[in-house]
Amino acid sequence: EDQVTQSPEALRLQEGESSSLNCSYTVSGLRGLFWYRQDPGKGPEFLFTLYSAGEEKEKERLKATLTKKESFLHITAPKPEDSATYLCAVQAAGGYNKLIFGAGTRLAVHP
Amino acid sequence: GAGVSQSPSNKVTEKGKDVELRCDPISGHTALYWYRQSLGQGLEFLIYFQGNSAPDKSGLPSDRFSAERTGGSVSTLTIQRTQQEDSAVYLCASSLLQGALETQYFGPGTRLLVL
Numbered sequence: 001e002d003q004v005t006q007s008p009e010a011l012r013l014q015e016g017e018s019s020s021l022n023c024s025y026t027v028s029g030l031r032g033l034f035w036y037r038q039d040p041g042k043g044p045e046f047l048f049t050l051y052s053a054g055e056e057k058e059k060e061r062l063k064a065t066l067t068k069k070e071s072f073l074h075i076t077a078p079k080p081e082d083s084a085t086y087l088c089a090v091q092a093a094g095g096y097n098k099l100i101f102g103a104g105t106r107l108a109v110h111p
Numbered sequence: 112g113a114g115v116s117q118s119p120s121n122k123v124t125e126k127g128k129d130v131e132l133r134c135d136p137i138s139g140h141t142a143l144y145w146y147r148q149s150l151g152q153g154l155e156f157l158i159y160f161q162g163n164s165a166p167d168k169s170g171l172p173s174d175r176f177s178a179e180r181t182g183g184s185v186s187t188l189t190i191q192r193t194q195q196e197d198s199a200v201y202l203c204a205s206s207l208l209q210g211a212l213e214t215q216y217f218g219p220g221t222r223l224l225v226l
Contacts, residue, residue, distance in 0.1 A: 004153075032213070043115075043202055043217035044154070051212075087154070091213070097142065098156040098170065099215060 002027045006088050006102035013078055013109050021073040021086055021105045029093030033071050035064050036087040038104070044087055047073075078109045113137070115218035117203050123224045124193055132188040132221045136205030143186050144206075144215060145178055149199040157201075160186065161208070193225045 003026045013019055025033065032051050036044035048057040050066040057064045061082065063074040073086055085106050089099040116135040124130050136143050145157040156170040160180040171177070175193075180186040190197055200222050204215040 034214075036217075041219075043219045046214055046216060049212075049214060089154070097159055097161070097208075097213065098144065098167070099146075099154070100156070101146075101153040103151075103153040 002092050002100050004088055004090055004100055004102035006105050010106040015109055015111050016077045018076045023071040023088030023102055025090045027090050027092045031091045031093045033066055034089045035073055038085045038087055080109045080111055083107055083109045115203055115205050115216055117218040117221050121222045125226050127192055129191045132201050134186045134203030140205035140207050142206045142208055144204040145188050146202045147199045195225050198223055198225045
């Protein structure tokens with residue numbers, strides 16, 4: 001069964017304290033792995049898509065990486081405005097377009 | 112440009128009543144999805160529309176749930192005889208399929224509370 005597990009469930013950082021969020025996945029053929037950011041009361045906001053092991057994408061203080069079993073979202077020198085829930089999702093090969101989501105990591109960055 | 116829009120943003124209903132949730136996708140997007148996000152849980156796929164193809168209804172939790180997409184654009188998710196366990200945020204997403212590549216863009220959601 002296709003599955004996505006994110007860790008930790010919650011993370012508290014001081015401003016400027018870099019860290020990484022983990023997304024482990026089990027899928028019958030990966031078509032794509034997606035990272036979204038979700039603020040309270042809002043819909044998920046697209047961040048990155050990764051398609052193959054070894055791929056990396058960057059945007060401001062965020063960098064996403066992908067291996068055959070997991071993805072990391074690295075946050076460098078975070079700011080309070082980076083506080084949000086970060087969601088990981090996979091899309092399986094074989095014509096299935098739905099996204100399979102993990103439960104998310106709640107990130108709080110304190111000044 | 113305009114993103115995915117959903118209405119209403121909030122809906123409170125009584126158990127046993129029917130509700131309709133609306134989604135306006137991004138103009139030109141051919142694919143449309145409905146997901147449900149319950150408190151403390153991840154997003155759960157409900158249904159998928161792609162062009163004129165038959166929808167993928169494999170995620171609908173019961174026959175009380177149905178959805179339609181008119182004219183390849185606006186979609187309506189209907190929940191009949193609502194139950195308290197239907198309380199959740201219902202999210203719509205749309206995408207433009209380009210070969211195997213696709214990014215789903217989400218709307219702000221409809222927060223449904225069944226009393």
